[in-house]
Amino acid sequence: MADKLISKIPDGPLAEKWTKRKSEIRLVSPNNKRKLEVIVVGTGLGGASAAASLGELGYNVKVFCISDSPRRAHSIAAQGGINAANNYQNDNDSVYRLFYDTIKGGDYRSREANVYRLAEVSAAIIDQCVAQGIPFAREYGGYLANRSFGGVQVSRTFYARGQTGQQLLLGAYASLNKEIAAGTVKSYPRHEMLDLVIINGQAKGIIARNLVTGKLERFGAHAVVIATGGYGNTYFLSTNAMNSNGSAAWQCYKKGAFFANPCFAQIHPTCIPRHGDQQCKLTLMSESLRNDGRIWVPNNLDDVKKLRAHEIKASQIPEERRDYYLERRYPAFGNLVPRDVASRAAKERCDAGFGVNETGQAVFLDFADAIKRLGHQRVAERYGNLFDMYEKITNSSPWEEPMMIYPAIHYTMGGIWVDYDLQTTVPGLFAIGEANFSDHGGNRLGASALMQGLADGYFILPVTIGDYLSHKFAEPKTDINAPEFEEAEKAVQARIDKLFSIKGKQPVDALHKKLGNIMWDYVGMARDEKGLKKAIEEIQALKKEFWSDVCVTGTNEEFNQELEKALRLADFLEIGELMARDALNRTESCGGHFRVESQTPEGEAQRDDANFMYVSAWEYKGEDKEPELHKEPLKYEFIEVKTRNYKD
């Protein structure tokens, strides 16, 4: 099976690989494109931009989303910005620097060629988005404005207030609407993919549940594109939207697509701390806040005690009793270190007893200096809406007292394994955006998720999928009455029937919270062998508990959110186990994956390049069987692999 992991990276110099690949790709003539059907699942930045671009090219596209409109996909919640190497600031930015920062930020666990291509197409994304009418922030002269994000020393992030994801998604959604109006794309909102259909070893369609009527529907195509985002909600509490889930990707895994680096999950340092047990969702505060906000805790436990007892306010603690621990530990990058580094540093301080709220799990993000330096108006222009949002949620004003923040699960770098063409190990099945694994290695830099989603959807997949489809135009339309569809639909129906038949006592959310606790405790910010083994055991036990005691109310033949959640949790339980398994295998610390056993004397992550410079790609081997690990070695031909250093 090892020969399945062929990355198809073109030969030649790094900067010429994408051009070379594009020139090799066979074209499909316009009259043949009309005969070809493509299914796109998901309408976030990746899915919407891919569906729109494929529609423009003349393919027949069917696009699916679980929400009532494509516009609601969770890309919409990205706040801070999108990176691109336009170098409009003349700060010596370049495609190479964006590439290098991304590889380094990912802790040398991503592919050189993919990341270089991402940087290469980044400028075209901004051009495209401006042409679509996205109101990016502008300087007074009318030129585009930029800001900085973590892990870099240039200003290359484009933004639209704190709503960049929303504006980019509305742009892609508008392009999608244009194609829906033109009849090249047919949209299926409130439809959830529940299985992938494979005929003769090739992806040929999906089974989807109409979420309004409950009816299982069959859809055939010549190729299927998965753009369904990440699996961060395995942890129950995360910054992901409530309905974000890993199920579509997981069905692909169970049908033969390898799942890569599942243990690489990103924990975002600036989220609003938990308020109590009734919480279902954590809210992110944009990383852009770290441009001007300074992170600190008191340097003495006496002040901590008084803060927790509400005897003093943060603003009353004088400068000399504060520990700006990121500035102290990482002078070169200060508050703008990458997310994994900032998160671990916050945990380190809180574990040492310096957490500043009652739960002991919070640090300050302070704007007092920025307000003094820039004035109220300029701070309001940059962060006003984020300040308002924070105040609405916490009832405390960042203008008067520093924000309180704590790390939370935010993004998953792991995902379906894909080759350079974004094709999975199943021919005809492609994965883009957060759903694949390819570009961010062990840690994603801020403002790079939007970049990747749109790079894949606008500029990469529409080209590479052509190579596969160029062999398919002579094939007839996929017959949805084929036995493979019959069988897949029956299996889905059986899964649903089984869930209803359990009639247990525990609501789905109650079981999901249990999974979340296991994941956060043992597969969270610090992992060790004992904990991971325990996690696998506990998840397996919880899976049994789920399948014997879950309570799914209502029936299939109706709008039924409890059933939706139960189907997703069934998959999260399995995803969680694979994450723990992958984390157990990777005994090094790397990016967002921190193994307690592998750290430097100063407590920094210690990679093990000799043994782990590979992508782990897991192959499904059947129910209750151990998955098989395949390794794709990572070769760095063009850069020198170093220890990440944000100190000097």
Add this chain to the structure above:
Amino acid sequence: MDFKLKIWRQKNAKAQGHFETYEIKGIEEDASFLEMLDILNEQLIREGADPVAVDKGCKSSGPVSFDHDCREGICGACSLYIDGRAHGPDSQVTTCQLFMRHFKDGATITVEPWRSSGFPIIKDLVVDRSAFDKILQAGGFISVRTGAAQDANNILIPHEKAEKSMDAAACVGCGACVATCKNGSAMLFVGARVSSLALLPQGRPEAARRARAMVAKMDELGFGNCTNTRACEMECPKGISVDHIARLNREFLKAKFSE
């Protein structure tokens, strides 16, 4: 905090709806409104799964269905009419960003779905807003092909213009404007999109066609007319101004005169 909840229950689009009343206790004041509903649902599921509770006459219609997703006030999925106001008593927030500290302990809270003929009910508090997609498909875009764009900095847009366009582009498409309008008009929603694009040079070439097509589609789908009560602006979670309706009217008239 304890509350009495009067919630609209309706099995599906065709069924007759009715209010059911529930009691809920021990809610943290920092809990969001939707977290409170999550807790209610967990309670209803446990009661439903408990034969003793069922024997005692617990015959609720099961957990309450409601649309929600990001819970950060940006996806526009949540859509509740709470105590007679779209998105409830707080201003400039979606329901997911409404917190229980805005209610009095012991209060009775009435929860209804969006009420508008443009948004038929799917179940309980969930409505069908696909009409909004259809209006945008009629013209809410700039016809640019992927890859056809020029260098982004070749299109200069003054800071103030970009900010104004962004004010309108902040619309989350939740439908509060329609739900709160006595005419069930979608003018704020349409105005926001038309205005956002009309303010930018990229949006000008299609401005007339866009205004005409989107207004025609809105009329066709049964949304009412605007009579300038400004209720939409009051209830818009993103504070979108009726100035954008004025700009839509200007664009629409210009389009008519140029015909």
